[in-house]
Amino acid sequence: MTEIAKALTVAGTDPSGGAGIQADLKTFQEIGVYGMSVITSVVSQNSLGVKSFVDLELDFVESQFDAVFEDIPPNAVKSGMLSNPNVMALTARKLKEANVANYVLDPVMIASSGHALISETAREKIAKELLPLATVVTPNLPEAEALTNREIKTIDDMKEAGRVLVEDYGVNAALIKGGHYEGEADDYLYDGQTFEKFSAERFDTKHTHGSGCTYAAVITAGLANGKPLYKAVKDGKAYITAAISNPLNIGKGQGPTNHWGHRWSEVQPTTKV
Numbered sequence: 696m697t698e699i700a701k702a703l704t705v706a707g708t709d710p711s712g713g714a715g716i717q718a719d720l721k722t723f724q725e726i727g728v729y730g731m732s733v734i735t736s737v738v739s740q741n742s743l744g745v746k747s748f749v750d751l752e753l754d755f756v757e758s759q760f761d762a763v764f765e766d767i768p769p770n771a772v773k774s775g776m777l778s779n780p781n782v783m784a785l786t787a788r789k790l791k792e793a794n795v796a797n798y799v800l801d802p803v804m805i806a807s808s809g810h811a812l813i814s815e816t817a818r819e820k821i822a823k824e825l826l827p828l829a830t831v832v833t834p835n836l837p838e839a840e841a842l843t844n845r846e847i848k849t850i851d852d853m854k855e856a857g858r859v860l861v862e863d864y865g866v867n868a869a870l871i872k873g874g875h876y877e878g879e880a881d882d883y884l885y886d887g888q889t890f891e892k893f894s895a896e897r898f899d900t901k902h903t904h905g906s907g908c909t910y911a912a913v914i915t916a917g918l919a920n921g922k923p924l925y926k927a928v929k930d931g932k933a934y935i936t937a938a939i940s941n942p943l944n945i946g947k948g949q950g951p952t953n954h955w956g957h958r959w960s961e962v963q964p965t966t967k968v
């Protein structure tokens with residue numbers, strides 16, 4: 696019988712298929728990892744933006760966790776949209792009970808359309824309960840600013856945010872993503888010892904919907920497959936760069952990234968700093 700790595704995503708939905716649970720499951724499938732999901736919120740959104748969302752009842756979210764964990768324990772877990780402090784606390788408790796070793800925390804706060812996907816009070820909960828459990832946290836610049844309560848204007852500020860998240864908030868490693876920065880699309884990983892830079896050319900495209908979800912899902916799949924964090928991020932950066940650089944003509948607004956892009960591209964961007 697074939698053994699296959701298993702990954703779980705805990706997130707909200709995107710009926711248009713570009714972000715959230717749908718992006719994560721497509722990514723797991725593309726990489727050859729068995730994908731599972733716990734849905735936290737049902738979101739009405741598409742490439743034009745978020746219209747509204749409904750949080751599922753906490754008991755029902757818990758029941759989904761139990762259904763997965765009692766049957767098919769995942770090798771790695773990713774969380775995305777956890778819209779309120781209660782679902783964050785529940786996720787923290789379930790990860791601890793299941794002794795999850797590989798956990799990627801994508802601290803989703805605001806969709807690129809500008810729509811808030813979590814409440815104000817939920818931010819503190821991320822810092823207190825989820826960061827100490829995570830193998831890596833993957834904030835974009837506004838999320839890194841909100842989590843650390845600091846402005847990020849320079850590369851040094853990005854690195855300092857990574858250092859604060861690891862040394863002051865107790866996360867194992869922080870990947871500060873530069874998608875919202877100017878110039879090259881460079882991301883910085885800090886693991887408490889060294890900074891690694893993951894570089895890519897910035898492509899002039901609006902088709903980046905779900906890029907953060909997809910990137911974190913590749914990292915999760917890599918960890919599920921037993922890769923070290925550095926290699927999982929390196930593969931994630933190559934996948935997301937190819938997915939952005941080979942756009943699909945889908946959607947009237949900010950379209951989804953291309954999950955087949957890596958098959959069409961030779962892009963392998965990573966340099967050490």
Ligand SMILES: Nc1ncnc2c1ncn2[C@@H]1O[C@H](COP(=O)(O)OP(=O)(O)O)[C@@H](O)[C@H]1O
Pocket residue numbers: 807834835836872873874875880881882895896897898899900903905906907908910932935936939
């Ligand atoms: N226009 C672009 N060209 C190339 N890479 C990009 C572009 N926009 C974002 N990225 C990359 O996509 C990934 C997701 O980044 P980011 O946009 O910062 O996160 P989020 O989707 O969570 O807002 C990062 O690796 C970032 O560097």
Ligand SMILES: Cc1ncc(COP(=O)(O)OP(=O)(O)O)c(N)n1
Pocket residue numbers: 706707708709714715716738740775776803805806807808903904905906907908909
């Ligand atoms: C349900 C759900 N989760 C997360 C997001 C945000 O996706 P992300 O990949 O961070 O980036 P954008 O799609 O906002 O560019 C979402 N929209 N929906």
